[in-house]
Amino acid sequence: xxxxxxxxGVRIGAVIAIAAVAAFLVWFFxxxxxxxxxxxxxxxxxxxxxxxxxxxxADISKLAEKDGQPIYWAGDQPGTSDIxxxxxxxxxxxxxxxxxxxxxxxxxxxxxxxxxxxxxxALHAIKVIAKEPGAKTFNVPNNGLAxxxxxxxxxxxxxxxxxxxxxxxxxxxxxxKALDLVQSGDIQPVP
Numbered sequence: 001x002x003x004x005x006x007x008x009g010v011r012i013g014a015v016i017a018i019a020a021v022a023a024f025l026v027w028f029f030x031x032x033x034x035x036x037x038x039x040x041x042x043x044x045x046x047x048x049x050x051x052x053x054x055x056x057x058a059d060i061s062k063l064a065e066k067d068g069q070p071i072y073w074a075g076d077q078p079g080t081s082d083i084x085x086x087x088x089x090x091x092x093x094x095x096x097x098x099x100x101x102x103x104x105x106x107x108x109x110x111x112x113x114x115x116x117x118x119x120x121x122a123l124h125a126i127k128v129i130a131k132e133p134g135a136k137t138f139n140v141p142n143n144g145l146a147x148x149x150x151x152x153x154x155x156x157x158x159x160x161x162x163x164x165x166x167x168x169x170x171x172x173x174x175x176x177k178a179l180d181l182v183q184s185g186d187i188q189p190v191p
Contacts, residue, residue: 048089052096052105055085060095060190063087070189071095072116072168074181091118095190112177114187115169122159122167129157141185148179156182 050063063085064071073083073095084096084104097112098104119125126145130137134150144160153175158168170187172178181187 048087048091050085050087050093052084052086054082054104055095056083057190060085063093064190067091069093069118070116070163070166072166072187073114073190074112074170074186075188077112092116109171110173112181113169113171115171117167117169119159119165119167121164123161123164125167126157126159138179138183140182140187144182146179146182148175154178158182158187 048067060071060073060083069091071093074097077097079099080097081101082098082104084094084098086094086096088094093116095114095116098106099111102108102111123145126137126147129135129149130145130147132149135147136149138146138148140146140158142160143162144158146156146158148156154171154173156170156178158170159166168187170178170182172181
């Protein structure tokens, strides 16, 4: 009698294994996205993605208007050779201020960057971050709240009560400059 139950268990295991292989084959040949489309890959096929590119204030404004969302930036910055605009598939938008004729898309994180992140309740998130060890909060113009942490001082995070659905990150290799830009009120939605 035990041999019969063991044989039955083997058959059930074989059926499960065959079903798993069949599911994998269907996924592999019919469903998966290989990225080998005419658009050059999955990122290019997403119309909301903006790969790193040189941009003007007008270009940034046009993207903000098209998306119906603010895009924060630091205005004109001295020494900037190019402004780089990038938008990721999750809606994060980055405005980076390149200097010394750096190439668009350079992987070096050595440049002032202002990120605008869609967020459910950014002001609440900032208040939560502010409770972490090493965090210091600052009231900033337009009733904003900013936080900078000693564990990563090159980034200052900001949220505003009038626009709670976006968190702003201001990154600069010089932590004092990042904080100065936030406290000065220079971080604004692009007009």
